[in-house]
Amino acid sequence: DAKTTQPPSMDCAEGRAANLPCNHSTISGNEYVYWYRQIHSQGPQYIIHGLKNNETNEMASLIITEDRKSSTLILPHATLRDTAVYYCIPQGGSEKLVFGKGTKLTVNP
Amino acid sequence: KAGVTQTPRYLIKTRGQQVTLSCSPISGHRSVSWYQQTPGQGLQFLFEYFSETQRNKGNFPGRFSGRQFSNSRSEMNVSTLELGDSALYLCASRLAGGLGEQFFGPGTRLTVL
Numbered sequence: 001d002a003k004t005t006q007p008p009s010m011d012c013a014e015g016r017a018a019n020l021p022c023n024h025s026t027i028s029g030n031e032y033v034y035w036y037r038q039i040h041s042q043g044p045q046y047i048i049h050g051l052k053n054n055e056t057n058e059m060a061s062l063i064i065t066e067d068r069k070s071s072t073l074i075l076p077h078a079t080l081r082d083t084a085v086y087y088c089i090p091q092g093g094s095e096k097l098v099f100g101k102g103t104k105l106t107v108n109p
Numbered sequence: 110k111a112g113v114t115q116t117p118r119y120l121i122k123t124r125g126q127q128v129t130l131s132c133s134p135i136s137g138h139r140s141v142s143w144y145q146q147t148p149g150q151g152l153q154f155l156f157e158y159f160s161e162t163q164r165n166k167g168n169f170p171g172r173f174s175g176r177q178f179s180n181s182r183s184e185m186n187v188s189t190l191e192l193g194d195s196a197l198y199l200c201a202s203r204l205a206g207g208l209g210e211q212f213f214g215p216g217t218r219l220t221v222l
Contacts, residue, residue, distance in 0.1 A: 042216075099152035100151070
């Protein structure tokens, strides 16, 4: 399983974009990059995933570098409800998700 | 469509007892995975079932076991409970095996005294 490095914490002002980086330099060619988040005391929630192209959905955008060694999750207009721990998880053929420590994002009013 | 449900939501047991936790996946989902979350170790994968067969297993002792029924509902059992088994146990379901987003339930908070 590819190892990931994420900053332990980040702050963002409400209404501004939150950019959460993830380093996954050992990712293999068949591994997708998945992002989940966990709001306090709840189960993790899927956000978005991608292989090598940038992706966007109603929740966020995912930017993956051309060499696939890092990615950035973008929440375009962060709200207080986006305060959570965000996990970046490379996933290949195995069904299991290997969670790291993630980034604790705090959105401030 | 109803989400993943887990019962019970909270449980208190004493050392040496055993416990069974239940998970009902989203209707139509055939893959169920279990995770343990503790403050010290974070979220760790326990095992994954698909069509009543265990397809993947994490690094947990044999005291942790699970099964899946024909209706995709799953149970996990922990025998001879230890204080360190106190954790939030999360279940996640997926449409099929392989890749794809997983939908997590709210978890069962187990406290071992």
